[in-house]
Amino acid sequence: MASVHESLYFNPMISNGVVQANIFGIKDWVTPYKIALLALLHEMSTTKPMALLDRRRLNKLILPLQQGPDLTFEQLLSTVEECCAPMVNAVKLRLFLMADRELQDMEHFFAILPNAFSDSEAYKTSVVGLYMRQMLLAYNKLSFSQVYKLYKTLQQYCRQGQRPPRDFSTLAAEDMELTSNDDPGSLHQSDLGWVTSSDLCMGRVLPRPLWLFFSQAYLLKNDENKAMRPATLQEELNNILKFNPDFAEAHYLSYLNSVRVQDLYISTHSLLHYFDRLILCGGEGKSNGDEGYGRSLRYAVLNLATLHCRFGHYQQADLALQEAIRIAQEANDHVCLQHCLSWLYTLEQMKGSDSVTLTEDSVKMAAHFCLPYLASLGVQSLVQQGATQGIPANRLLDALRGTDVVHWKQSLSELVEISLAQTASIWRLYGKSTMAQQQVQLLLGMASLESVNYGVQQNNTEPFAIALCHLAELHADQGLYGAVGDIIKHLKQQFPSHTQHSKLWMLCDLKIQFEKAMNSGKFHLAEPHVTAIGALDSMEGLYRKAQLLRALNQMSEASKILQQVQQLGVKKRNTEMIIRVMLATAELHWDSSGFSASLPLLLQALTLTHTHNLQSLESETILHLAFTQLMLGVPEQALALVQAVLESVLAHGALLKKGRALLLMARCQAVLATSAPEELQVEMAVQTLAEAAVFFTQLGCKPRLRDVYYLQARLYHTLGNVQERNKCALLFRLLNQELPPGSSIAATPL
């Protein structure tokens, strides 16, 4: 039952059941800001003698002022002041003359407005002339009470300029305070009147939704941290929507905002609401053609699909996508179909099934329909898949380079970033750390392009997260843990833990911590990291668990888990992991002295690394092979193998790997020296060991350092250098006491 007090909410925009109002129809209305702008234009055309430089600067200012959102009076004045100081006073004077007197003065201003332009360089058809005529038309349409209201708001607009400045945030906070459930006692009457009047003041209220929409939507996309906090933004939006239910864009912003906090319920609701509203706006066009609401229908379903994708509801996403494809097909909308197709392969990829053919089709079609963005995305996706499936490196990099040309031509900065991050990833996969680092630096250095690409800078996107993670890992490889800490701290700031890409750095951080703990032999520290890694990436977690178990001498459990990982790796076609598992299994064989049993595994791994260009893993495998040969009693062969890969290891490898390679070489040399005693050989071995020791000390890898000292002591003994021997023996003893018992020398064979 309607209450008698229920206000007669009346919608004057309604006609034929469809509300015609749209937020972007705002340009057809006169606001105080626009009057101020008109005054500026008027002054500019009437004051003839003006410094050329001033005039040029002012002319440059006009377009942004006309097309931008409404500014407050002060903002406008200060902007003008930067260009031409005398103009400020003229505009101020004119507006105050209008505001401080009577309605008639405003009427007069609009009456003389066309005269000023009739004999100036501003032609009727120019931007300024058009704007002026538009405003005149809008003004003449107003009824008396509307004119009076406009005058009132103009007065407030000018008066606000005279007030001591109060910025938006405090105003908004105050406004919210009034409408929130606070204690009525806390209200100050003096404030009350002021806020009320300022609410009405168009200078503030009118541009706000628009301003909010553009800035926040932009920030949500590019730099989430700078956007308002989710709760505040939502409150703001609810406020806007309460008074402007027709402001569909607010629903969209609310969708973006709730996706940010992973709220499925509100995000679905807002998305659907937005499109329900959008359909109305486009209703004037052809009903089912390219322009009509049929188009927004298609994109509505597509957006729903992406939403489900994002939340990991693959079945729902699939259904929605199929629906989008069906109606797009019916409407012959190729562009929409292309978008659908690119989502289809993304979905397939997310589900973990093979999507290469789909992607290839998508790229071909996108190229055919001249959709560079989609085509490039497709190529990038293909490259990603190709890298894991062992497509030759030159083809991948060629493809990336080809798309890069397109990106720069079309200034698709987003894709440029993705491309750089991808290249860095590929280089890392191939084990070329320097190249990877260079690409990462290139991407991070893009910030310096900001002045060229004004405002396109994105700090908060996935490529940046990936690049920074790579950087952290590369630094960790070199034992620069201080730098790693800094990078992780930055990542934490840029991608707070509730955001979408936070998992990337979490995993990266955990891996580094785990490695660090394992290297220094502190297994109890590594254990909690295993669980955490498992939560983020189950396969990686299992692999790390196996490593830990092996270090703790629980061989049978480790072997079981490795088998499990192997199966998973095959299922997910993760070659890198398969090879790593093979190596780990080989190590398990060593522990049970089954050196010959590990050989076929290692050889298999070697072929795999060859076909997939995984150089880092290849050298790792060769080192493993060399160690096996050493243990099988062919030190000459082992030495030859180590020497063959030593160059690439020293060039690209991590500190640990360098040290291990050198240690292995020293061992081979030592063994050779014992079989055929030769002073030179022994000396070389000692030297190699010293080099290895440097690496291990840098990394804090004590178990291996202990091995080095042991070997050194033995070698010095054979050389008869008692003093050096004793020194090494002492160091060995110290380390041995520090490290947990049970981890014998055999436990760290490589």
Place this chain on the structure above:
Amino acid sequence: MTHSSSLEDTRNMAATLSGEFADLAQIKKQLISVIAQCKERGLVHSVKASELAFSLPSLPLDEVPPALPLTEEDALDLDALCLAKSYFDLKEYDRAAYFLRGCRSQKAYFLYMYSRYLSGEKKKDDETVDSLGPLEKGQVRNEALRELRVELSKKHSAGELDGFALYLYGVVLRKLDLLKEAVNIFVAATHALPLHWGAWLELCNLITNTEMLKSLSLPDCWVRDFFMAHVYTELQMIKEALQKYQSLTEAGLTKSTYIISQIAVAYHNIRDIDQALGLFNELREQDPFRIENMDTFSNLLYVRSMKPELSYLAHNLVEIDKYRVETCCVIGNYYSLRSQHEKAALYFQRALKLNPRCLGAWTLMGHEYMEMKNTSAAIQAYRHAIEVNKRDYRAWYGLGQTYEILKMPFYSLYYYRKAHQLRPNDSRMLVALGECYEKLSQQIEAKKCYWRAYSVGDVERMALLKLAKLHEQLNESDDAAQCYIIYIQDIFSCGEQLEHAEVSTALRYLGQYYFKNKLYDEASLCAQRCCDYNDAREEGKALLRQISAVREQGESSSTDLSLPIVFNPLSNTTTPVRRVAPLDLSSVTP
């Protein structure tokens, strides 16, 4: 507390009434005095109280309550109050407030504040028309509200507000969207002046669920029973509401048109059309010039396709007052029934111009646009309806339908689900959901929906048929046959003839099914019944021929009667069979 036990509680609460109903004369006295008070203050809610008072037996002269004695303050303000009240009645609110500004009595204070409030509201409405652009449109507010709130809150903390002023304070708070405080103030208002129905009504609008209702401490007064019944209706707890109204009528308020209309609306909500129609007819006899609730009445007539009655009602209402929301809705319904959808939409639009917050009209307009295949306008209308009331299941359902028409079944799932959430036991939403799932090839989900639709009492009797067809598609012939059997029983037991009944389809399938399972007697029975229907006659005959051919070959029908035989009642079809006991269909449930 578990849900069921809490429900039990509400049931018990619904059955009991305040003890004060024993003395109806006392109630009448109270009513008369509160009506007078309301009138003095310009509150129009008193109309409900007057209706109620009218329905009670009139009092003898010596028992008619005298007017409240005037206090000294009242006497001082008497002239100003008189003048202001006249201005107030002439809708010159600012003028009324001006002359009341110095008054001290409670009565004058209320009228002073109320005038200022109404003046603000009126200005707000006027402003809206003169807006300065689309963005500003929504920003128009009642500027007086903030000041009123500050003044009232001061007085409130000083404890100087009487029941009426508290009510006004609550309204102001509600308008400022301070709902929590508003609820508290309205509760206080009901305590201060339990007889003022306006405060109860406002409170009712703010109650969103039963938990909230239970948490409120309300005064123990006979008005409370009316309030509870009203809230139950609003919260769609129709059973409880009906119980409450029933006990109210039993307590001696049989003649009250208010109660009759409320019961009729409640019956309308649970789609008990016959009961509701009867009550509305009674209501029109008692109160022939009544316009309130007549839109609901017309909805009922529309559902029953009673064209002459609807036309009569429309004519009658136009004669009474053609510029009322209800009248416009009735006319809209009338045109819609005559399939003149453009005109219908026009009248619903007119209703909305008269009161844009009229929920029913938005939804009905949406339906009209749907009929006219103007989907975008339909979506807009439904969205407006939802904006006015988020719990409007018909609008959600309508949105779902619109998108289904646009061939977007997945999209419409969301809307149907919303509708289903609001009416969990309405088979129509479930059938719609099932259809969507079927279109999306989610047969398992679809089966669940259809079965659930049948279980909650299928209104349109389509769920079983669809379920059977689904089973047929999935080659689950046993389940399909079961469903067809129950479907046929259902159709015949309900007695009335349904337009879309597909008995022939069911019979045809069953005939084939029995034939395949070599139950020739049953098969021939089905085939014979098929011949009663035009569209299945040929097939029936063909099947009969097949059966006789098989029989001639000497194959005796299998005696293995493991299949359900429920056709005995069907052999006698001239009279509708009685409903058979529900079969064990556990195998059908997915």
